[in-house]
Amino acid sequence: MFKKKWFIGVLLGVVIIVFVLLNFRNAGSAATVKTADVTEGKIIEQIYTNGRLEPQETKVVFSPVGGIVQTLHVKEGDSVTKGQPVLKLKLDSIKEQLDKEKLDIELTEAERLAAKKQHFEKFKELMSDNPDQTVEELDLTSYDLRIRRSQLTIASLEKQLSNGTVYASADGIVTEVAVKEGQIMAEGSQVISVADLSSYKVKANLNEMDAGKVVLGMKAKVTGESITDTYEGEVTYLSPTAILSDKTSKDATVGMEITLANKAAELRPGYNVTIEMELPDKDRVLVPITAVKYEAQEVYVFKVEGEKAVKSIVTIGKEGEEQVEIVTGVAKGDKVVVEGAESLRDGDKVKVQ
Numbered sequence: 001m002f003k004k005k006w007f008i009g010v011l012l013g014v015v016i017i018v019f020v021l022l023n024f025r026n027a028g029s030a031a032t033v034k035t036a037d038v039t040e041g042k043i044i045e046q047i048y049t050n051g052r053l054e055p056q057e058t059k060v061v062f063s064p065v066g067g068i069v070q071t072l073h074v075k076e077g078d079s080v081t082k083g084q085p086v087l088k089l090k091l092d093s094i095k096e097q098l099d100k101e102k103l104d105i106e107l108t109e110a111e112r113l114a115a116k117k118q119h120f121e122k123f124k125e126l127m128s129d130n131p132d133q134t135v136e137e138l139d140l141t142s143y144d145l146r147i148r149r150s151q152l153t154i155a156s157l158e159k160q161l162s163n164g165t166v167y168a169s170a171d172g173i174v175t176e177v178a179v180k181e182g183q184i185m186a187e188g189s190q191v192i193s194v195a196d197l198s199s200y201k202v203k204a205n206l207n208e209m210d211a212g213k214v215v216l217g218m219k220a221k222v223t224g225e226s227i228t229d230t231y232e233g234e235v236t237y238l239s240p241t242a243i244l245s246d247k248t249s250k251d252a253t254v255g256m257e258i259t260l261a262n263k264a265a266e267l268r269p270g271y272n273v274t275i276e277m278e279l280p281d282k283d284r285v286l287v288p289i290t291a292v293k294y295e296a297q298e299v300y301v302f303k304v305e306g307e308k309a310v311k312s313i314v315t316i317g318k319e320g321e322e323q324v325e326i327v328t329g330v331a332k333g334d335k336v337v338v339e340g341a342e343s344l345r346d347g348d349k350v351k352v353q
Contacts, residue, residue, distance in 0.1 A: 038326070053271040067091045098157040098158065307350060
């Protein structure tokens with residue numbers, strides 16, 4: 001029994017000695033680490049959204065009068081110039097009404113003349129019976145008013161007849177034809193849309209989170225599956241209100257327009273595009289994300305000073321994809337451990353790889 005206890009004691013002593021020796025050896029060795037410099041720079045943040053390519057300006061041509069479309073002179077894709085005829089209306093009903101109003105004037109004028117003759121004959125008769133009596137003057141106001149009304153109607157109808165041909169209001173490309181030949185069209189109906197393809201814009205919607213970060217004048221890049229190049233632009237419109245994209249949605253969106261700085265033959269109205277905007281940022285003290293360690297409520301990095309690793313408690317700020325801002329705890333030019341920090345303790349000897 002005594003020998004057994006003695007053996008166990010000796011074995012335990014050997015283990016302790018070996019452990020102490022290993023610690024001494026490790027204390028004299030240096031951990032291999034990789035480091036990176038603490039730098040100063042900006043954390044780049046992008047906003048992405050989808051939009052639709054549209055002409056910078058589109059003019060809609062409306063019909064000034066109602067009628068039947070007799071001849072349509074253009075089709076979608078045609079190039080037109082300002083003042084070019086695009087549609088002719090058949091205005092038979094207006095012509096008929098105009099003829100009726102002219103006839104009404106003639107009849108009213110004839111009635112007026114007959115009333116004057118009748119009054120004059122009555123005047124002569126009364127004067128022959130009694131030259132001293134007073135004869136009431138003839139009131140022709142009702143006839144004059146009827147004539148004036150017809151004259152105004154005729155002027156209006158003649159103006160409508162003169163608008164029987166509808167003209168393009170601007171130079172451009174016809175992007176929509178809203179009528180067809182033989183169609184009965186009301187006054188004020190849309191006829192065509194004419195787009196100026198010399199410049200383009202993109203209409204898009206921003207979600208609530210991104211809308212607060214975007215400002216007028218912000219630069220943007222526009223790309224798309226249907227176009228090969230990247231086009232530069234800037235935000236030229238932000239809606240003052242947010243709206244729900246549909247009745248079932250809980251998230252509101254803000255309308256935005258981006259004007260492109262250049263154009264090319266490959267651009268076409270209606271293309272779906274992707275918009276990328278880079279948010280402006282200030283200079284920050286930055287370290288790689290891999291340098292920052294977390295333990296309970298403590299956030300720290302290991303700085304390399306001489307040949308030692310020095311644990312430094314830090315306060316972090318804005319985070320990017322690869323770097324994080326350090327508000328306090330390090331300074332520009334410091335070296336921090338980015339690999340090999342897992343087994344380090346404050347004051348450990350290190351060897352930079």
